[in-house]
Amino acid sequence: MAGCRYRTRRRAPSRAVPKSLILVATDLGVLEATTSGGFRAIHQGLAGTGRISATGPWAREVAKRYRGEDMGIELTLTSSHPTFKLRPLTQAPTLNGGEGCFPSSIDDLVAHADAEEVYAECRAQIERIILWGISASNVSVRDGSAWYRPDLFDAVADLAEEFRLALAITPAASESRLGYDAYGLATARGVATIAQVIAAEEDLLATPSALIAFLEEWAPGAPEGITELPVAFSEDTPELRAYSERPEVYAAPLDLDIAEVRRLLGTHGIRLSSYRASTSPEINLPAR
Numbered sequence: 001m002a003g004c005r006y007r008t009r010r011r012a013p014s015r016a017v018p019k020s021l022i023l024v025a026t027d028l029g030v031l032e033a034t035t036s037g038g039f040r041a042i043h044q045g046l047a048g049t050g051r052i053s054a055t056g057p058w059a060r061e062v063a064k065r066y067r068g069e070d071m072g073i074e075l076t077l078t079s080s081h082p083t084f085k086l087r088p089l090t091q092a093p094t095l096n097g098g099e100g101c102f103p104s105s106i107d108d109l110v111a112h113a114d115a116e117e118v119y120a121e122c123r124a125q126i127e128r129i130i131l132w133g134i135s136a137s138n139v140s141v142r143d144g145s146a147w148y149r150p151d152l153f154d155a156v157a158d159l160a161e162e163f164r165l166a167l168a169i170t171p172a173a174s175e176s177r178l179g180y181d182a183y184g185l186a187t188a189r190g191v192a193t194i195a196q197v198i199a200a201e202e203d204l205l206a207t208p209s210a211l212i213a214f215l216e217e218w219a220p221g222a223p224e225g226i227t228e229l230p231v232a233f234s235e236d237t238p239e240l241r242a243y244s245e246r247p248e249v250y251a252a253p254l255d256l257d258i259a260e261v262r263r264l265l266g267t268h269g270i271r272l273s274s275y276r277a278s279t280s281p282e283i284n285l286p287a288r
Helices: 032-043 059-065 106-112 115-131 142-148 150-162 182-188 208-221 238-243 258-266 275-279
Strands: 006-009 019-028 049-052 071-075 136-141 196-200 225-231 270-272
Touching: 019 032, 019 071, 019 275, 032 049, 032 059, 032 238, 049 059, 049 136, 071 115, 071 142, 106 142, 115 136, 115 150, 136 142, 136 150, 136 275, 142 150, 150 182, 208 258, 258 270
Parallel strands: 019 049, 019 225, 019 270, 049 071, 071 136, 196 225
Antiparallel strands: 006 196
């Protein structure tokens, strides 16, 4: 659509399946603002799933507040913010950039990362979340950084399969884009995957009216299957203003009328859902 400012990643459905939209509250554990905002969005019924970063300074706070909400794990292998840096949980020389933190770019990660160190680091992040008593339903990789090398993809896919976690990977992770068919390999393993991730510009989601307008534009062409819309729901705090030069686009519409959203989506045969409800993996127990 001309003038459309979001990118979609979708598959061509081979059979009729329900259409679902999962609003994912991202960056839980990264900032207190996104941790509090994410839980608020979940408890209001706006976000169906939260996603925690085990390497974030507020990750332990997520575990303290957790009361059985649907949670996913965002694996961190890069840290692109110019001053707010995240560090590995493991002793991983190839995952430490020049500042002693995760590499600042995907190119740096791809050029230097050792696949065994990536596997050990990702496993440590997953196991830390489980040790804290959080029952995770899905796993993603920040910026999709692991998809750009097949051996790094294998490290993540092995863990998703072992711990029975749905993998936030779409058909866009294809041979034409990556040089190998990451999505096809994931589905061949029997790992639950999704149809689409919507990567929207933050200002399109920053107010109730903006989000409603965004969904009105997206919904008529929604694909069959599960679509994820990640949103960094945030409280407007001094911490957030120090973190971002544009804090107003982070303060997502926590006062949105969820009934209005459900009505809008329902007219197009789309239901709001969660990863737990949509994929129902047997989680946190290694596959036998």
